[in-house]
Amino acid sequence: MSALPASSSGRVGRVGRVGRVDGTPSRILDVAERLAQTLGFNGFSYADVASEIGITKAAMHYHYPGKADLGVALMERYQSSFCASLQHADATADGAPDKLVAYVRLYKDVLENRRMCLCGMLAAEYQTLPERIRATVDDFLATNERWLAKVLEEGRGAGSLAFRGDSNDMARILLSTLEGALLLSHLHGDLERFETVAEYLLVSLRPA
């Protein structure tokens, strides 16, 4: 069971009355997502996506009129999937440290798929993005920070985590470190590099 957000494999489509599978919009998002996570949002074109799934550019414009629409849809699905993973961690993990391990696992899954975090990639391209897409990036980051701060607070209250200062600050530290580690590890697909950083991070939060 992988909690990888927005993986192209094994996606469960909307369940219609006949139990039918994913339609064209979903397949477009699958391909566009992979390309955005590897080449950046400005690094792929409608033609790239269209040719890969065997339709024309014009057909893509029917589903996503402009590239900004595609980008927003991309981030919204990514965010949805990510939030579902967080809720799953909330429901199944055994305590705050375990939740953090599950959180780190999400990043590791992205890296194992030879991708960069979609949000981190868009963060780098932020200045070139339409305002609507920027807003979804901001939202994703804020959601992550809120969840992390909540878990950190919970863990410190229970004595299972230890750290100095404000939990919101620590949430930002965790997020920055993981995104940075992912960014640099992604260059050469160096999973070990990522794990070194992640492990240090988790250990440093252990109570003495």
Place this chain on the structure above:
Amino acid sequence: MSALPASSSGRVGRVGRVGRVDGTPSRILDVAERLAQTLGFNGFSYADVASEIGITKAAMHYHYPGKADLGVALMERYQSSFCASLQHADATADGAPDKLVAYVRLYKDVLENRRMCLCGMLAAEYQTLPERIRATVDDFLATNERWLAKVLEEGRGAGSLAFRGDSNDMARILLSTLEGALLLSHLHGDLERFETVAEYLLVSLRPA
């Protein structure tokens, strides 16, 4: 005195026999660098640079035949400037902790100029870059890690720094964290956000 690498302001040009100033190649790099650090290497064009400094695209091609040449020149100058800053820190800083403070200061300067680290930006775009540019990114990262590992080792030997594990691993942790913090702080020019992360990093290396 700012140790900001490759700042466009206050650059000292090659000193000719008449004491003349920067030529066109240098001005091209200044503008291209700023655009690359804010919009990404794929986020600006020859036309953007040319119009800003008041020449034509054709003139730019005379100095940098292809965009890959421009990118390599960009990174080489950036690396040079950065290394000079590191050597300056080596020569003037008082002990390893002070060197790390100077190192963090370099990142802070970039952020204060409303830029992303050039290397971090190219790291995000890595998959779309010509091999020659990739090599300069790799080189920059390796140089940074080597310098950090050396400082960390020196500090631990002198008892002024304390950390577990291999100094090369810790160097990667520092680099990842700072690049990630810069990436996310750069979004909204949030200097405070960056300082929160950087401060935590430095404090966590203090001997008990």
Place this chain on the structure above:
DNA sequence: GTCTATACAGCGATAGAC
């Protein structure tokens, strides 16, 4: 919902005059 065909702007790059 998908197609063919096309419009139009922008890109990197080159030739040749000055």
Place this chain on the structure above:
DNA sequence: GTCTATCGCTGTATAGAC
């Protein structure tokens, strides 16, 4: 060293037939 002019390609996007 810089210019004008232009090429070929790719980008997003649209019109209209099926």
